[in-house]
Amino acid sequence: MNVLERLAALLTARFGVTAEELRPDATFDELDLDSLALVEFAMVAEKEFGVPFGEEDVTPQVTVAQAARLIGNKLARVG
Amino acid sequence: MTPGGDVAVTGLGLVTPAGIGVLESWRGILGGVPTAAVDPELEGMPVDFSCRVPGFDADELLGRRTAWRLDRYVHLALVAAREAILDSGLDPREWDSTRVGVVMGNALGGVRTFEEQHSAMLREGTKGVSPMLIPMMGINMVAGYIAIDCGAQGPNLVTTTACASATTAIGTARELLRAGRCDIVIAGGAEAGLTRPVVAGFTRMGALSGRVADPAGASRPFDGDRDGFVAAEGAGVLILERMEHARARRARVRARLVGYGASADAHHATAPDPTGDGVEQAIRMALLDAGIGAVDVDHVNAHGTATPLNDITEGRALRRVFPHRPSVTSVKGVTGHALGAAGAIEAACTVLSLEEERVPPTANLERQDPDIDLDVVAGGVREERMSVAVSNSFGFGGQNAVLVLAAA
Numbered sequence: 447m448n449v450l451e452r453l454a455a456l457l458t459a460r461f462g463v464t465a466e467e468l469r470p471d472a473t474f475d476e477l478d479l480d481s482l483a484l485v486e487f488a489m490v491a492e493k494e495f496g497v498p499f500g501e502e503d504v505t506p507q508v509t510v511a512q513a514a515r516l517i518g519n520k521l522a523r524v525g
Numbered sequence: 526m527t528p529g530g531d532v533a534v535t536g537l538g539l540v541t542p543a544g545i546g547v548l549e550s551w552r553g554i555l556g557g558v559p560t561a562a563v564d565p566e567l568e569g570m571p572v573d574f575s576c577r578v579p580g581f582d583a584d585e586l587l588g589r590r591t592a593w594r595l596d597r598y599v600h601l602a603l604v605a606a607r608e609a610i611l612d613s614g615l616d617p618r619e620w621d622s623t624r625v626g627v628v629m630g631n632a633l634g635g636v637r638t639f640e641e642q643h644s645a646m647l648r649e650g651t652k653g654v655s656p657m658l659i660p661m662m663g664i665n666m667v668a669g670y671i672a673i674d675c676g677a678q679g680p681n682l683v684t685t686t687a688c689a690s691a692t693t694a695i696g697t698a699r700e701l702l703r704a705g706r707c708d709i710v711i712a713g714g715a716e717a718g719l720t721r722p723v724v725a726g727f728t729r730m731g732a733l734s735g736r737v738a739d740p741a742g743a744s745r746p747f748d749g750d751r752d753g754f755v756a757a758e759g760a761g762v763l764i765l766e767r768m769e770h771a772r773a774r775r776a777r778v779r780a781r782l783v784g785y786g787a788s789a790d791a792h793h794a795t796a797p798d799p800t801g802d803g804v805e806q807a808i809r810m811a812l813l814d815a816g817i818g819a820v821d822v823d824h825v826n827a828h829g830t831a832t833p834l835n836d837i838t839e840g841r842a843l844r845r846v847f848p849h850r851p852s853v854t855s856v857k858g859v860t861g862h863a864l865g866a867a868g869a870i871e872a873a874c875t876v877l878s879l880e881e882e883r884v885p886p887t888a889n890l891e892r893q894d895p896d897i898d899l900d901v902v903a904g905g906v907r908e909e910r911m912s913v914a915v916s917n918s919f920g921f922g923g924q925n926a927v928l929v930l931a932a933a
Contacts, residue, residue: 462589478590485656 449495449521450514456494457510461487470511474504481506491517497524528705532782533771534930536613536764537873538605538713542576542757542860545586546608550870551877554856555906557886561740561755561861567724572733574740575719576757576861591674596635596661599670601760601866602715606671613764614776615709617675626679626707627668628698629762630690630714632865632920635662637720667715679707685865687920688830690714691761692868696785696926698765708770713762713869724756730795732832744862745889746829746855747836747901754830757861761869763876778933780876783913784815790923797834797919801842807925808846808915815929817913819846822929824884824914826875829855830862839917840897850900852909858888868918872928875916879932882911 447455450470457463463477479487485501491513492499497520504513539546542560543553553560564575583592583600592600610617617625638661645653660666665683672681680701684693691714698712727733734743734753744755763782771778788810790803797804812819825847828839843853856874863870878884883906890903916928 459589461593462584462591482656482660483594489652489655 449518450511452494453510453514453517456490460490468510471509473507473509475506479506495521497521529703531768532699532702533766533768533776533778534763534780534782534876535766535771535776535778536609536615537779537876538607538609538612538762539870539873540578540581540601540605541759541863541870542578545578545581545604547612547873551874554859554874554885555883557859557888557905559741559744559859559888561743563740564719566719567721570721570724570728572724572728572735573737574743574755575724576755577719578758594657594661595670596638596717598631598635598715598717599667601717601758602629602667602671602762603674605713605715605760605762606674606711609711609762609764610675615764620709622676622678624679624708625677626698626701626710627671627677627681628684628694628701628710628712629668629671630684630692630694630865630868631664631667632685632687632690632716633718633723634664636718636723638662640720640722671711677711686924686926687922688862688864688867689918689920689924689926690865690868692872692916692918692926692928693787695763695765695782695869695872695928696787699782699785702765702767708767710765711762712765713760714866715760716864716866717758718864719756719758727756734831742889744831744858746827746831746858746887747840747893747897747899748890749892749894751831751833751836753832754857755861757863759860759863759866759870761866761873763869763872780879780933781931782928783931784811784817784929786810786814786927788925790925792923795921797838798923799834799838801838801845803923803925804839804842804917804919805846807927808842808917811915811927811929817929820849822847822851822913822915823909823911824851824878825853826871826878826914826916827853827855828917828919829857829887831857835919836894837896839919840899844898852884852902852907853899854884854902855887856885858890868916868926871918872916872930875914875930879911879914879930883908
């Protein structure tokens with residue numbers, strides 16, 4: 447699984463986002479992840495991907511594809 | 526809005542250890558089969574059984590998207606509230622939302638969430654704590670989330686009087702309706718506190734039955750061999766409406782909520798005043814509120830926790846107020862004691878008893894305590910003519926709350 451697929455799986459399993467909604471250009475806001483939920487998302491993503499992930503890394507306006515790219519970049523730096 | 530007037534019960538919702546939904550719960554309660562069973566989460570503890578709601582999957586019933594943000598006690602409440610609204614025939618898209626209140630009872634809040642997050646903090650520090658901790662654990666949040674779920678913008682609050690919480694909530698809802706502040710109130714209670722520390726706390730108090738060899742026989746209200754209550758979880762919701770409002774929309778009125786009384790023993794933190802004076806005072810206040818004489822009460826849905834002290838005290842008070850010996854039952858023999866939800870579950874049962882003129886049996890009542898001189902229904906359902914019934918709830922802290930319900 448690539449980062450985008452793993453991220454999609456995480457959003458579905460943990461936050462109940464449906465497969466239909468999970469377009470790469472969907473923003474977190476559109477997926478019902480408000481600022482509070484994004485703090486939780488940052489916690490969960492940090493564990494899932496094993497890279498440091500802060501609340502400031504994602505805002506409700508960030509898209510799924512952008513978040514996947516960000517995580518990919520972090521992974522590349524760690525790896 | 527003219528103050529006063531009757532209050533109608535137009536919808537019921539239940540999530541209990543006897544089942545999910547009113548039909549399943551009521552069938553189990555009428556059947557008199559105890560739900561107490563060994564609880565894997567309590568493994569190795571001195572009391573290792575409880576009454577849990579069977580097969581409750583919040584992700585399935587509410588959707589993961591809603592469920593992940595909420596403590597289990599709110600999960601149970603939302604399912605009961607949705608059922609009650611559906612039952613009432615109200616359409617939240619059409620009601621005047623500013624006239625719809627929510628009053629829920631709860632004792633322990635999101636205690637499970639708190640415990641889990643406390644563990645996370647010990648493990649990982651502040652960064653390990655979920656941002657949802659506070660909105661998940663708040664005792665007030667159950668009413669807030671029901672309002673968000675259905676769009677109810679009237680007065681919104683949670684009452685907390687321990688094991689009387691839901692009865693206090695329903696009584697408070699009656700007062701909001703009678704004061705003309707709301708047309709509709711979604712009222713009830715929810716509890717989901719079956720965690721190891723909570724059960725340990727109740728065990729250390731000596732409040733729980735220790736009948737580990739026979740969990741099904743543990744909750745035995747009014748029985749001579751009772752030795753404590755069985756902890757349970759659940760939720761109950763009633764849709765209450767000003768009668769004029771219910772009539773205007775041609776709602777099915779299932780019962781009328783005609784009286785509410787409340788009092789404090791002012792005696793001891795956890796033990797009831799053994800004279801039963803506080804309980805008697807609350808019952809008499811409820812009857813006065815209803816404008817009904819004690820002799821007109823046909824049935825009592827008792828608090829009946831199966832603790833040695835509660836049942837004897839309640840028995841004394843009932844004997845004094847109702848010398849004509851109306852039928853008495855305690856559904857806790859089946860359901861266990863769902864603390865802050867118990868009063869709503871039992872108020873719903875009282876409505877069903879009035880509708881069907883059937884009293885569910887008190888499970889496990891084999892040899893009635895000779896010091897409890899009441900006509901307690903046991904062994905099977907009793908059919909009887911019934912037009913007025915009382916539902917009692919008493920909480921630690923000496924907090925007593927009593928409802929009077931009447932047939933529609």
